[in-house]
Amino acid sequence: MRGCILLLPFLVLIAGCKQDMADQPRYDPLEGSKQFADGMSARTPVEGTVTRDADLATTPDKIPYPITMALLQRGQQRFDIFCSPCHGRTGDGHGMVVQRGFPAPPSYHQDALRNAPDRHFYDVISNGYGAMYPYGARVPPADRWAIVAYIRTLQYSRYAPVGALPGTLRAKLDADAAR
Numbered sequence: 001m002r003g004c005i006l007l008l009p010f011l012v013l014i015a016g017c018k019q020d021m022a023d024q025p026r027y028d029p030l031e032g033s034k035q036f037a038d039g040m041s042a043r044t045p046v047e048g049t050v051t052r053d054a055d056l057a058t059t060p061d062k063i064p065y066p067i068t069m070a071l072l073q074r075g076q077q078r079f080d081i082f083c084s085p086c087h088g089r090t091g092d093g094h095g096m097v098v099q100r101g102f103p104a105p106p107s108y109h110q111d112a113l114r115n116a117p118d119r120h121f122y123d124v125i126s127n128g129y130g131a132m133y134p135y136g137a138r139v140p141p142a143d144r145w146a147i148v149a150y151i152r153t154l155q156y157s158r159y160a161p162v163g164a165l166p167g168t169l170r171a172k173l174d175a176d177a178a179r
Contacts, residue, residue, distance in 0.1 A: 061119045063145050075150030078143045082135055091154040103131060114155050121148045
C-alpha cells in the first residue's frame with residue numbers, strides 16, 4: 001500500500017506530459033508567416049552580425065610573408081585555378097569566361113590597380129567586387145596573399161624599370177628598339 005502511495009504522484013506527473021510538448025509550433029525554413037510584414041518566417045541577420053567562423057584578426061596592409069619563389073609558385077597555382085578564368089593568365093582581363101561573353105574584369109596592368117595597395121587585392125579576393133564572386137570561403141588567407149604576390153609579379157613583368165633588368169635583356173631591348 002505504501003508503494004502505491006509513492007507511485008501515485010509519479011503517475012500524476014507522467015499523465016501531465018502530452019505529445020504537445022514535442023509538437024511545439026515552429027516554422028520550416030522559407031515557410032511563409034503572417035507574423036511579419038514581409039510575410040517571411042526567416043529573419044535576416046542584424047547588420048554588423050559576425051559569423052561564428054569569422055576571422056577577427058586584423059588584416060595587414062602589405063603582404064605579411066617574405067616574397068620567396070615558393071610563395072610566388074603557390075600564388076601562380078592558385079591564380080591559375082581561381083583567377084585566370086576571368087582575368088586571363090597574364091592578368092589582362094581576357095580569360096576564357098570573357099571570351100565566351102561574360103563582362104571583362106579590369107586589367108591588373110592599368111595604372112589604378114598598379115598603384116592600389118596590396119590590401120585592396122586581398123579584400124577583393126575575400127569579399128568580391130562588382131560581378132566578382134567572393135572567394136573568402138574558398139581561398140585561405142595565406143593563399144590570398146600568395147595570389148596578391150603573384151599579381152604584383154605579373155604587374156612588374158610588364159612595367160619593370162629598364163635599369164633593373166640584367167645586361168643581356170637590356171641589350172636585347174636595345175636591339176629590338178633599333179629595328
